[in-house]
Amino acid sequence: MLEAGIGDHYWMSLTQPGPGASTLVAAFESARSELEAEALRGAGGRAALERYSDRIDAMLRQLFVEVGSPDVHVAVLALGGYGRRHLCLQSDIDLLILFGGHIGPTEERFLRAFLNPLWDLGVVVGHQVRELDDFTRLETDNPEFLLALLDARPVAGTRHLFDRFGTLFHTAPTHGYILKSLLRLIDQRHSAFNGTLYQLEPDVKEAPGALRDLMATRTIAMLTDPLLLRRGPADPARVDQAEDFLLRVRSTLHLDAGRNQNVLSHDMQERTADLLGYPGAEPRQRVERLMSDYFRHARVVSRSLAWARKTAPLPVGPNLGLSRDGVRFLDPIQAARNPASWIAAFQAAIDGGADIAEETLSCVQQHVDRYRADDFFPDAADREALVALLKPREGLYARLTEMHDCGLLGRLFPEFQAISWRVVRDFYHKYTVDEHTLLTIRNLERIAHTDEPYRLRFRNILASVSEPELLVLALLLHDVGKWRDDDHALESVRMAKDVVDRLQLVGDARETVLFLIEHHLRMSLAAFRRDTEDPEIVKEFAAFIGTEERLKMLCLMTLVDVEAVSPETLTPWKEELLWRLYVDTYNHLTQRYGDELIERNQAGLDGLLKQRPDDLSAVEITRFLEGFPQRYLQLFAPEAIYRHVRLARNIHPDEVHLSLERNESVWTLAVATLDKPFLFSNICGVLSSFGMDIIRGHALTNPNGLVLDVFQFTDNERFLELNPDAHDQVLHVLEDVVSGRADVTDLLRGREQGVLQSRIALRLTPVVRADNEASGRYTILDIVATNALGLLHRISRVISRHGCDVDLVLIATEGEKAIDVFHITKGGSKLTEAEQQALTSDLLRTLEGL
Amino acid sequence: MKMIKCIIRPNKVDEVKDALAKLNIAGMTVTEVRGHGKQKGHTAIYRGKEYNVSLLPKMEVEVVVADNMAEDVVKAVVQAARTGEIGDGRVFVLPVLESYRIRTGEKES
Numbered sequence: 001m002l003e004a005g006i007g008d009h010y011w012m013s014l015t016q017p018g019p020g021a022s023t024l025v026a027a028f029e030s031a032r033s034e035l036e037a038e039a040l041r042g043a044g045g046r047a048a049l050e051r052y053s054d055r056i057d058a059m060l061r062q063l064f065v066e067v068g069s070p071d072v073h074v075a076v077l078a079l080g081g082y083g084r085r086h087l088c089l090q091s092d093i094d095l096l097i098l099f100g101g102h103i104g105p106t107e108e109r110f111l112r113a114f115l116n117p118l119w120d121l122g123v124v125v126g127h128q129v130r131e132l133d134d135f136t137r138l139e140t141d142n143p144e145f146l147l148a149l150l151d152a153r154p155v156a157g158t159r160h161l162f163d164r165f166g167t168l169f170h171t172a173p174t175h176g177y178i179l180k181s182l183l184r185l186i187d188q189r190h191s192a193f194n195g196t197l198y199q200l201e202p203d204v205k206e207a208p209g210a211l212r213d214l215m216a217t218r219t220i221a222m223l224t225d226p227l228l229l230r231r232g233p234a235d236p237a238r239v240d241q242a243e244d245f246l247l248r249v250r251s252t253l254h255l256d257a258g259r260n261q262n263v264l265s266h267d268m269q270e271r272t273a274d275l276l277g278y279p280g281a282e283p284r285q286r287v288e289r290l291m292s293d294y295f296r297h298a299r300v301v302s303r304s305l306a307w308a309r310k311t312a313p314l315p316v317g318p319n320l321g322l323s324r325d326g327v328r329f330l331d332p333i334q335a336a337r338n339p340a341s342w343i344a345a346f347q348a349a350i351d352g353g354a355d356i357a358e359e360t361l362s363c364v365q366q367h368v369d370r371y372r373a374d375d376f377f378p379d380a381a382d383r384e385a386l387v388a389l390l391k392p393r394e395g396l397y398a399r400l401t402e403m404h405d406c407g408l409l410g411r412l413f414p415e416f417q418a419i420s421w422r423v424v425r426d427f428y429h430k431y432t433v434d435e436h437t438l439l440t441i442r443n444l445e446r447i448a449h450t451d452e453p454y455r456l457r458f459r460n461i462l463a464s465v466s467e468p469e470l471l472v473l474a475l476l477l478h479d480v481g482k483w484r485d486d487d488h489a490l491e492s493v494r495m496a497k498d499v500v501d502r503l504q505l506v507g508d509a510r511e512t513v514l515f516l517i518e519h520h521l522r523m524s525l526a527a528f529r530r531d532t533e534d535p536e537i538v539k540e541f542a543a544f545i546g547t548e549e550r551l552k553m554l555c556l557m558t559l560v561d562v563e564a565v566s567p568e569t570l571t572p573w574k575e576e577l578l579w580r581l582y583v584d585t586y587n588h589l590t591q592r593y594g595d596e597l598i599e600r601n602q603a604g605l606d607g608l609l610k611q612r613p614d615d616l617s618a619v620e621i622t623r624f625l626e627g628f629p630q631r632y633l634q635l636f637a638p639e640a641i642y643r644h645v646r647l648a649r650n651i652h653p654d655e656v657h658l659s660l661e662r663n664e665s666v667w668t669l670a671v672a673t674l675d676k677p678f679l680f681s682n683i684c685g686v687l688s689s690f691g692m693d694i695i696r697g698h699a700l701t702n703p704n705g706l707v708l709d710v711f712q713f714t715d716n717e718r719f720l721e722l723n724p725d726a727h728d729q730v731l732h733v734l735e736d737v738v739s740g741r742a743d744v745t746d747l748l749r750g751r752e753q754g755v756l757q758s759r760i761a762l763r764l765t766p767v768v769r770a771d772n773e774a775s776g777r778y779t780i781l782d783i784v785a786t787n788a789l790g791l792l793h794r795i796s797r798v799i800s801r802h803g804c805d806v807d808l809v810l811i812a813t814e815g816e817k818a819i820d821v822f823h824i825t826k827g828g829s830k831l832t833e834a835e836q837q838a839l840t841s842d843l844l845r846t847l848e849g850l
Numbered sequence: 851m852k853m854i855k856c857i858i859r860p861n862k863v864d865e866v867k868d869a870l871a872k873l874n875i876a877g878m879t880v881t882e883v884r885g886h887g888k889q890k891g892h893t894a895i896y897r898g899k900e901y902n903v904s905l906l907p908k909m910e911v912e913v914v915v916a917d918n919m920a921e922d923v924v925k926a927v928v929q930a931a932r933t934g935e936i937g938d939g940r941v942f943v944l945p946v947l948e949s950y951r952i953r954t955g956e957k958e959s
Contacts, residue, residue, distance in 0.1 A: 528860060528861075529860075529861050529864075530861050531859055531861045531862075531933065532861075533859075533935070533937055534933075534935075571882055573882035573883070573884060573907050574882070574907075576884065576903075576907050577860060577907050580894065580903065580907075583894050583896045583901070584894075586896065587895065587896070767897070767898035767899055768898065769895065769898035769899075771895065782895070782897060782898035783898065784897050784898050784899075819897060
């Protein structure tokens with residue numbers, strides 16, 4: 001059912017019977033006659049046009065009622081000049097017929113029934129028809145239409161459809177696009193008039209200083225800063241007078257020409273001067289007075305537009321504009337009431353490489369004490385925005401410093417406030433604790449952009465960290481415990497727990513932040529105070545750190561923390577020590593973990609057994625874990641481990657047990673099966689055949705032949721999301737391929753060709769290196785190559801063709817780069833020199849041929 | 851007078867300082883240095899690529915002592931800085947011809 005008339009005098013109830021189709025002509029003629037009479041008196045200005053627009057509104061509403069409603073909600077909106085209620089005698093009536101759902105036959109019937117009578121009246125209707133959903137994306141091919149939509153005004157139909165249209169249409173990106181288009185259109189239009197308003201026969205609609213410029217001025221203000229014109233070179237009342245004058249002139253032109261004619265030609269100047277009642281004995285005198293008025297008004301309009309173009313802030317977010325002095329709130333009163341929007345201002349400044357305007361900082365400073373931490377991030381989107389703000393990049397330190405100076409940082413994180421201007425006297429630190437903390441973030445920001453050759457290695461580490469904003473959060477909080485004089489790392493982590501609770505960080509993200517804070521001194525201790533050439537020290541450090549991701553973060557944290565102590569503290573010598581410990585630990589984590597297997601009395605096993613769910617016995621878990629590398633316990637949370645134990649239950653040859661889960665855009669597939677040749681290659685191939693892009697993964701084998709492969713991948717073609725039976729399909733294909741009933745190469749063929757043709761991305765020179773020294777049991781294959789669909793399948797197929805067993809695999813991707821570490825054996829032993837040579841040459845050929 | 855110049859592992863500085871303190875030697879110069887001895891560093895592998903790390907980070911500790919102290923100082927340093935592995939470092943003993951205190955210009959014997 002259609003609704004109408006909700007608290008708005010332009011709306012009328014559809015249940016109210018209209019006066020009948022026959023009166024439509026009469027209503028239209030009467031409205032026109034009234035406006036013609038006004039124009040004849042020289043009074044066809046704003047008030048007359050508004051009255052005329054209202055009468056057309058009434059006529060359309062009458063028609064709407066008579067036509068009857070279609071199946072879906074519909075609204076009729078007035079656009080452009082009609083939307084502004086400035087409909088002139090000969091102007092097109094611009095309408096948007098907006099449907100709430102799909103346009104079917106009844107909607108088409110409605111359109112014909114609604115529009116045909118208007119055409120019969122001789123009205124030129126400029127109509128656009130859209131479904132509401134069309135406004136979920138921006139139409140970029142018709143900027144004039146977008147401009148007309150800015151003036152959209154509901155005339156008839158469903159009110160809430162108009163409101164929903166408004167929500168979809170009035171977004172910062174759309175406004176930004178319209179503004180850019182408008183400025184381009186103004187330039188084009190002005191160039192058609194040689195850029196001057198002093199035309200002897202001016203077009204009162206299109207010429208510089210005429211009606212379009214006036215509307216453009218108001219539109220720029222509306223899109224950027226509604227209060228802009230109050231500060232302009234001309235009093236808004238003078239702009240209104242100019243508008244009224246131009247409309248009165250236009251009305252006389254329409255009246256006399258009987259068509260949409262807007263050029264004030266020499267002939268028309270006399271006639272218009274007469275109609276507008278200019279005094280003077282001679283026509284020449286009357287014309288001179290008219291034109292003198294015209295130029296006076298056009299100059300007001302022209303100057304206002306030039307000023308607006310120069311001064312208007314660029315829209316960079318809701319209630320945010322970017323001016324020459326930086327990002328600022330367009331409406332400070334509204335901003336003061338909405339503290340959750342303040343983070344967006346700082347984010348916009350970082351995005352735009354701009355400052356925050358002084359007046360905005362003052363506004364924040366003035367109101368910040370009214371709010372508590374939670375007020376700044378009331379919902380999940382706000383919390384995510386705050387964490388996202390912390391991504392290390394240019395401008396972050398400067399913005400955080402501004403946030404600190406105006407009191408916002410201390411309100412967001414009262415824990416940080418505790419170290420504001422805090423002085424800790426020691427031999428090393430040269431700055432207050434808060435500034436030291438912010439400098440660590442500045443140092444990280446600099447690493448992200450450094451071109452200094454000896455720093456590139458750290459820049460590469462930072463580029464490979466998947467959530468660097470967590471590192472910045474850890475840096476922000478690492479020394480908050482220094483408000484007390486005792487062991488600050490423990491106090492910092494205690495305080496940081498409150499912060500991660502408020503931000504509702506969970507799982508790995510939460511644990512990582514707390515780990516980094518608690519152990520922020522651990523790597524400098526190991527690098528600078530221990531003998532890092534001792535493999536035992538490296539082994540111990542690797543066991544402590546657990547994963548490469550944490551190692552990368554702690555390494556960077558150590559680097560920037562030491563550097564922020566004083567300008568002299570971090571020397572190239574210390575950087576070298578830190579780098580060496582990083583490399584040795586990284587190698588230990590990725591290449592040696594196969595030698596350290598889980599044993600019955602393994603540390604950490606107790607907790608896992610105690611918290612086990614009822615359906616799992618301690619024996620079952622222990623048997624499952626035995627023979628897997630100890631690293632397995634560090635890689636997976638207990639819940640995931642329990643799932644893996646269940647997957648491995650009652651498994652028979654050729655059976656594949658799998659579990660598939662989704663976490664936002666990343667899917668995790670766990671596969672349990674029994675080992676056989678080409679297994680890893682086949683599983684990777686199946687995933688690729690479904691178009692999945694493998695981004696991370698672990699392949700593990702235990703001595704009983706149980707294989708557990710866990711892949712994280714993105715489903716760029718949304719196969720799993722869009723197909724309800726996708727899970728079963730993947731399972732069936734996996735089973736068929738693993739048992740040999742289907743050949744994965746056939747499945748992949750078409751897809752690989754498509755990929756080869758479409759992929760011309762930047763290519764890395766592939767690196768393949770075999771090493772027999774790193775591990776006691778395995779030959780380690782390090783492979784770095786450009787990531788591509790099916791890459792893992794092809795690599796592992798070559799390895800299997802050489803008769804090698806793939807025992808353990810680590811898969812990582814960093815942007816376009818794939819970093820894979822394979823632990824392989826041949827006949828249970830490491831590969832000989834000759835076997836290594838043959839394999840690496842073959843692999844390089846394969847990778848170079850991609 | 852003798853100058854004892856010790857190239858040691860970075861993590862051995864504190865132990866060497868303590869050993870020297872036991873011999874009542876308070877003044878010393880400690881410098882971060884990089885270099886290599888017989889072992890000529892080694893090649894580190896990171897993600898399949900080789901990185902040359904031939905110049906290893908070491909610490910240099912310098913002390914100037916009376917001739918009759920030199921032997922004891924060398925012994926103390928060697929004992930404190932030794933791990934028994936390659937890369938423990940070197941101790942050099944050099945003659946010092948003259949020494950002046952800058953503040954007073956006074957020549958020291």
